Amino acid sequence: MIKVEEENRGSVVLRRAAEYTPPSSWRTWLIGRPLQTADAPHQTIGKAIGLAVFASDALSSTAYATQEILIILAVAGTVAFGYVFPISIAIVILMAIVTISYQQTIHAYPGGGGAYIVSRDNLGELPAQIAGAALLTDYILTVAVSVSSGVAQIVSAYPEIFAYRVHISVILVFFIMLINMRGVKESGAAFALPTYFFVVMMYITVGVGLFRALTGSLGPVIDPPELEAIHALQGVTAFLILHAFSSGTAALTGIEAISNGITAFKEPRSRNAGITLIWMALILGSLFLGISYLAREIGTIPSEIETVISQLARTIFHGQAGLYLAVIAATTVILVMAANTAFADFPRLSALLAADGFLPRQLTYRGSRLVFSRGIALLALVASLLIIVFNASVTRLIPLYAIGVFSSFTLSQAGMARRWWKIGHLEPGQELKERGSMLRYESGWQLKMVINGFGALCTLVVMFVFAITKFRDGAWIVLILTPSLVAIFSSIHQHYRNLAKRLSLDNYGLPPRIPRHRVILPISGVHRGSLSALQYARTLSDDITAVHVCTDPEEASKTQQKWEKWGDGVRLVLLDSPYRLLAEPLLEYIESIANQRQPNEIITVIVPQFVPKRWINNLLHTQTALWLRLALLFKPGIVITDVPYQVE
């Protein structure tokens, strides 16, 4: 087990495998047996499961995107509903642009290339931090919104559980958290079935619908919900169309998920991830177009009472049983699943940010199942808090939710455009290494730059339209939150940088040996515990001062008498404490000694500490030693030694 590795300059280095194996516990039962670091590469996923894990967020948006467009168009009356299909086509074109852009990103950044990395390498630190903040906010909101909205579907079916919707939502979040704690492969398997069930159900719906439309057997919606009263009908303006377009772009949320999660894929990672992205875009685009086309065809009415999907399904399937119920169930489940996408990406992104020193380093720690378990737990916690604060209300959460996505789209594509520009200015054959990728000259970079640049422009416009039209609904919260997060990132970064500087051994001369110890020994009384600390103190130095804080004159004189018998000639200071405080006078005394210390003299405070056998018994003792320790840690030149004395 032990082998001497090297003997060099007098330093013996031994290498040794720890014999510790984690015992089976409730954690094993909950999330599975711990995995060794060497097992890591096996925890990756193929394309089919990858689609289920990373696409549920994007696919779930087909459940509401068409409806969002119709709601905006409704202010111009039912005549305006004709625009839904052209707008949908425009959105699908935008989707195609974004997909192509991300396709290029995935191949350029095989180590994971979300908006954060692309911005960092091509645009600089601040844009990267903005992208990071926007994405983290977005992932948290994805969890809160999707789970709340999924629970809202159940609640509309069973109104009697309305009062428990917050509880149910939070329980669901923690359930998804646990599945993710088990590891990405298992969570993929758990989520593959419902995702594919949704895709199949939607294709059946759209397929049957189109077939019946072509054969002329598809009539209009029977008994549609009433169009909600509009104060004054507006005309169809360019702004209205733009507004409807931007609302419909909700269909694009989640499309970036794969580019963040490339490392979760089996080798060849970039290729697998890229193919998965194309599949996802094709499914998403075709379903969205099909739904929008059919929705106009049968004359659905956007309403809070009945969703467009519901109107579509019951018209296509003749009523509310069988296939209809399956569609509704699948829609409900996919909305909850969408949260899982965020659980796959948030921990990876936060680990990236942490590795760069913008978030606490602990987030880079892989837990017993080799996933970033702290990131997973953090996401569950913050999302649950959000659900509780917003009372699981989707309406109040939704407006917070798209700005982050579109700002990260914009930054990512602008970064890619800049990258093409850099590549175009390289010599053929020249290579440039950046932190996240390798740059090589490519011909045709101009077209690619234009595509990315155009994509960036489109998403930028969408972002501004979103921010302006939804400002009062809550978008302003994001405009406060994102800069705050960036400020937090910076201050964390500052801390780590300072720390590294202060710890650095560059230009460090080993300080001279410590010539002399002064020992201070606070005692609460004279007993075996304090005497064993005294024994220890004697091994350090001959300059020992025992200190007893007197709050009770009787006890003080008892301590004095005992010390004269047992104190072995060591000096005792009795500190009168008129305000009956223990730690504060002691601290003040130690400080006054510390202020007089000579250079290269070190002060060691030896704290005798009872250790009761059972934890609960600590409640029966004043934890003065603990407070003293915490306060002394902040004073330079003082070492604190605990001499434990186990009793019972």
Place this chain on the structure above:
Amino acid sequence: MIKVEEENRGSVVLRRAAEYTPPSSWRTWLIGRPLQTADAPHQTIGKAIGLAVFASDALSSTAYATQEILIILAVAGTVAFGYVFPISIAIVILMAIVTISYQQTIHAYPGGGGAYIVSRDNLGELPAQIAGAALLTDYILTVAVSVSSGVAQIVSAYPEIFAYRVHISVILVFFIMLINMRGVKESGAAFALPTYFFVVMMYITVGVGLFRALTGSLGPVIDPPELEAIHALQGVTAFLILHAFSSGTAALTGIEAISNGITAFKEPRSRNAGITLIWMALILGSLFLGISYLAREIGTIPSEIETVISQLARTIFHGQAGLYLAVIAATTVILVMAANTAFADFPRLSALLAADGFLPRQLTYRGSRLVFSRGIALLALVASLLIIVFNASVTRLIPLYAIGVFSSFTLSQAGMARRWWKIGHLEPGQELKERGSMLRYESGWQLKMVINGFGALCTLVVMFVFAITKFRDGAWIVLILTPSLVAIFSSIHQHYRNLAKRLSLDNYGLPPRIPRHRVILPISGVHRGSLSALQYARTLSDDITAVHVCTDPEEASKTQQKWEKWGDGVRLVLLDSPYRLLAEPLLEYIESIANQRQPNEIITVIVPQFVPKRWINNLLHTQTALWLRLALLFKPGIVITDVPYQVE
């Protein structure tokens, strides 16, 4: 400031006044400036304020005692209401017996003689613990019941705040807590006015009522509430009368308060406390008799809708304005005040129990205002919890509430009877010192013993009747709670006794000096922090082993290289941790070293510890050192030394 007190056997003892004075803070603003221990004797109270502090609990019971009797009698129909006055007379006689008994107690125990002390000195440890448990429970319930009931009165006047009754109750509890934290004198002053206001208002009511009854101008209650439907009218049985009697004895709750609080009185304490007790009994008895007499005279009906006091006041004062409103307001306030009595007694009793080692020692600590602030906080906390759990419902809290009082009455009076017996068997002139008092022969001890014995018997009977008739309403909770508390007392006592034995210096031979240190130095990397810990380690021993847990091979080889340069020839062990754990493998390694240690060899684990300037920055570091320390504390023979390294 510093003077050498003594030089003896080589031990120099210095006495020194701590220069530390507590700074002004939010606490000063909240509860007043800290007081020196030397100020203690001034914080006592005279008879007038003593009556207000200690009597509000007892006096407040006149607000409901008559009504409780009528409610029981109602099962036999309105004809049975005639028994209310004779029963009240019987209760007042019982009250007189209890008062005389406590009068004797107060003079026998000038240092404070509640049921706990009397039982401890005369009946033994177990009865004392039962009395202590019963009283503590009772004080907590007093706070919960009185505050809830006071708030219920406000709520019946303003039904719109019903939803906030728990919040209001808890806020009131913490308000009373704060006043008590300021100290007994101030809290007395704050509470004197409302108590006297209540007493005056009640005397006016009873006085005007009696005058009008004598002059024949007092008619029956106009429009009384309906008598609630009784399933089947029962006859008047002895059990019914006894049951009504026991319900009415609620008037006696709180009468023991003064005997617990004797030390709060100005000198001569016993005399002042005794006189206050007599005043209290006279006021209580006369008001109770007056109310019971008038209640029968005007034909009040016991009801949940309108209290007897309310019916009385509006009949006597012709309607619901002016004096009527003053009576209702005074009644509300006195109910809240009653909680204050518990706040005066609970901390004293818990400090007594703590000094005897039955409760955590911290409860004997006098806070900055010389009151037992921890006991006060504990009471507020537990009472608030109870209010929250029982949703501030008086009806559900009340049945828990009287058994404790009557068991403590019984034990206290039985103890006094046993004391008279002991006194009677002393020689004249002989003195016997007990823990709480001094015994001297007194003639006439037989009569006094009979009085106390009769009192004990009466209260015992009442206690049993209470326990039987109210068992299903919640009295069973007390029958579980009291033994549990006694068990907790015993286990705490056990712990302190064991501790004292293990720490005792009797038969203790100073162990031989420690010949040899082995030092283990866990390092997370090689940097200024770990090197300064290494410097310190060198002063302790030449046998040093640095240990680095490797979770990342790259980092491990970096650490190794750096150590070879900077490690000063000290041995480094690299511990491979396949499960990426830090603390556990380290702990296992240290244990394996500890198990091999030679006798009288001591192992010192030196933990280099970053100390960020700001607390919040600790969130940015894994607190491995902390967990290691906590785990190591439990291993014998290991000393833990923190070498702090302040950064920023």
